[in-house]
Amino acid sequence: MHRITTAAALSSLLITLGSAPIALADPVPPPPAPGAAEVAAIPVAATNDAAAAPLAAPLDTGVVASEAPGIAKTSDGRTITVAAKDETQLPVAPLTTSLAARDWLVGGTFTGNTGSVGGGTLEVGYQIGCGVEMDKFKLNGSAGVALGNAAINVTGFLAPGLFTIPIQGQFEVEPRPGTITNVVVDKKTFKGTSTRVTLRDIHIKVDNCVGASSLRSYVILTSSSGDNDDIVAYYGVAKVF
Numbered sequence: 001m002h003r004i005t006t007a008a009a010l011s012s013l014l015i016t017l018g019s020a021p022i023a024l025a026d027p028v029p030p031p032p033a034p035g036a037a038e039v040a041a042i043p044v045a046a047t048n049d050a051a052a053a054p055l056a057a058p059l060d061t062g063v064v065a066s067e068a069p070g071i072a073k074t075s076d077g078r079t080i081t082v083a084a085k086d087e088t089q090l091p092v093a094p095l096t097t098s099l100a101a102r103d104w105l106v107g108g109t110f111t112g113n114t115g116s117v118g119g120g121t122l123e124v125g126y127q128i129g130c131g132v133e134m135d136k137f138k139l140n141g142s143a144g145v146a147l148g149n150a151a152i153n154v155t156g157f158l159a160p161g162l163f164t165i166p167i168q169g170q171f172e173v174e175p176r177p178g179t180i181t182n183v184v185v186d187k188k189t190f191k192g193t194s195t196r197v198t199l200r201d202i203h204i205k206v207d208n209c210v211g212a213s214s215l216r217s218y219v220i221l222t223s224s225s226g227d228n229d230d231i232v233a234y235y236g237v238a239k240v241f
Contacts, residue, residue: 062090062105065237072232074223078115082122082221082234085109089215089239094205100134102213102241103205109198110234112221118193120229123220124186126204129238130178131211181206182218214240 069083087108094101112122183204186197204215217236222229 060090062088062107064089064239066108067234067236070219070221070232070234072230074115074230075228076117076225078117078223078230080112080114080221080223080230080232082110082112082219082232084111084217084219084234084236087217087236091241096207098207100210101205101207102128102130102209103203104215104241105201106204106215106217107199107201108217108236109196110217110219111194111196112219113194114221114223114230115193117223117225119191119225120189120195120221120223122188122190122195122197123184123222124188124197124199125182125184125218127216127218127235128181128183128204128206129214130181130206130209131213132175133178133208134175134210175210178209178211212240214238 064087066084066087069081071079071081073079085108088106090105092103092105094103106126110122110124112120114120185199185202185204188195188197206213216238217234219234220231221233222231
């Protein structure tokens with residue numbers, strides 16, 4: 001009986017141990033999936049390819065701001081005014097493809113008013129400034145003519161077999177200080193008290209300029225009354241290229 005009781009107790013103990021769950025062997029449950037609000041709150045990394053890519057340079061449309069109008073008082077009490085708006089100066093590649101050439105497409109609307117007395121002229125143009133000009137070239141050395149394998153043919157004329165022009169020395173370019181060039185686009189004569197000149201895509205070009213260049217518009221209004229002239233000028237914003 002003692003042996004039977006002991007075996008029964010051991011069997012009961014084994015059954016109890018076999019049915020008990022082992023905590024260390026249980027798998028770790030996955031974290032719950034985030035909701036819509038939690039997904040929206042997750043920050044996005046700022047170092048992606050789109051953010052790291054450099055920004056493209058803005059396209060040059062040629063738009064130039066205009067200066068304040070030119071205003072003058074005449075001796076007879078009138079006010080004459082010259083103004084500009086909608087100005088553009090767009091640099092373009094010169095047709096000559098020369099590195100010493102500058103070319104622009106310009107435009108704008110330029111107006112003049114002479115007050116109570118009519119008649120006069122409105123001159124519209126551009127001033128081009130060039131930092132350094134190069135228009136003098138000279139050869140330091142010598143040049144000659146050489147004939148090789150010369151012979152007299154049956155007609156009696158000299159028939160050179162080889163004709164060369166040897167040049168010795170070097171070309172020298174003499175730069176000189178830049179100048180300001182005035183380019184007149186239009187000179188309008190009018191009889192009323194107001195006038196207007198509008199430009200669209202007009203080519204302005206200068207050669208022999210290797211330094212920095214600048215461009216600005218100018219307008220000169222001349223009010224004529226009898227034997228008198230009253231003049232006022234407008235100068236636009238200088239744009240450096």
